[in-house]
Amino acid sequence: MNFLEKYNRAVRENNSLLCVGLDSDLSRLPECLKKEKNPILTFNREIIEATKDLVCAYKPNAAFYESAGKAGFEAWEALSGMVGPIPLIADVKRGDIGNTASHYARALFEANSFDAATINPLMGQDTIEPFLAFEGVYLFLLGLTSNDSARDFEYTGGLYKKIARKTVCWNEKFGHRLGLVVGATKPGELKRIRKIASKEVFLIPGIGTQGGDLRRTIAAGYSGKEGNMVINVSRSILFAGKGSDFAEKARREAMQYRDMINKAREEI
């Protein structure tokens, strides 16, 4: 089953647009897991077990796995065996010339079994195509990011709007395999991007710790009943509890986010 099918099914069955960001920072894991053979792997398993009926996707960010050496590598490799029918988005923000990009793609979709990935589009079309060679996978191109310094380059010559327009063009060419990452911290721009890319799936970071406004985000980017948004929350859910009840607390937090998102969907 391809990413979009898995995603749409999870949206429907779990009645959720919430994505849990598995940014499983080794240094922040609950004390009670420190003795585990691989604390990251155990943490992920418990978080997934506690939230799998509340989400439309999981999104691990590679940085937190790369910084943890061998334990991180093993936990990263184990992810796709843990999530069952929920789609798994590799947040890697890769982007490189064709020959190299095809190796990044193989790492994600051949050596591993991710359903989707985030891609940095700066280097253009020939750096994106090698990922599309893998059937059924979906790519989220960085459209407009949630951080303050997005202003340094992403607005230059209307760059973020150009990326959105190109994404729409490429989708016509490549059969609707591309979405956009758009930060929740900039709802005005999110609205403009939605006008350009009306059917694309948006991956939305910036809710939770980063302070994005959920209701304004939904109002700006959600376009009806179709599942066209993946709203990511990482730290606020993962680290809601520090004790042995961390998974239960994560579940409670995830449920609150899911419900807040659904309430905001109903209100628009």
Next chain:
Amino acid sequence: MNFLEKYNRAVRENNSLLCVGLDSDLSRLPECLKKEKNPILTFNREIIEATKDLVCAYKPNAAFYESAGKAGFEAWEALSGMVGPIPLIADVKRGDIGNTASHYARALFEANSFDAATINPLMGQDTIEPFLAFEGVYLFLLGLTSNDSARDFEYTGGLYKKIARKTVCWNEKFGHRLGLVVGATKPGELKRIRKIASKEVFLIPGIGTQGGDLRRTIAAGYSGKEGNMVINVSRSILFAGKGSDFAEKARREAMQYRDMINKAREEI
């Protein structure tokens, strides 16, 4: 010793601006290595042994290690123990929000011992700063890349020139820790970027398989006797031979590139 010191010493001692790109694609390694416990690791060791007096740096690209699973991970981890005094540039093109970037930085400079890294600057200053928290490391920001599709976004609103100008600003602020990646396939633009960034070290891909013109590149970007260019060649050197004499053939090819570069330096 920081990156710039190591780099300048290697330039002087080896009389070389050549960087060998350790893009050690498992599927292209010589047949005779296939029985090794870790063919990538053995290949790297032999290539380094055969070229270490001919280069100013080594630049492994992470994609070729990530696509090779566990063997790739182990070979990547082993690199910094193999290169001796030659500086090692991690070609990773990472870029992410601050908290995540600091984990990418830890993966490279704490869990591992790279001297420098390539960074995708799209997301701006706050995604670059966490890397600079590691003393002595040097970062090459993507300025203008060597691929055809660089035209999709890198020229938008003069973006590549803006990146060069920002790099110069940041260098004044952060103490000259940033260089630029500029493809050899665009010597006209390289000249314009050199006018903006006169003192920055340029990492130049695109010579060799990609077809960039060495003499025009040197004429456009080399500014005198200082070592201000790292000219990368990957595939043409690594895979010069397919038999058991692969290291010897790589050495011969590397020597030719080093000498061609030096001839072009003398001619300007």
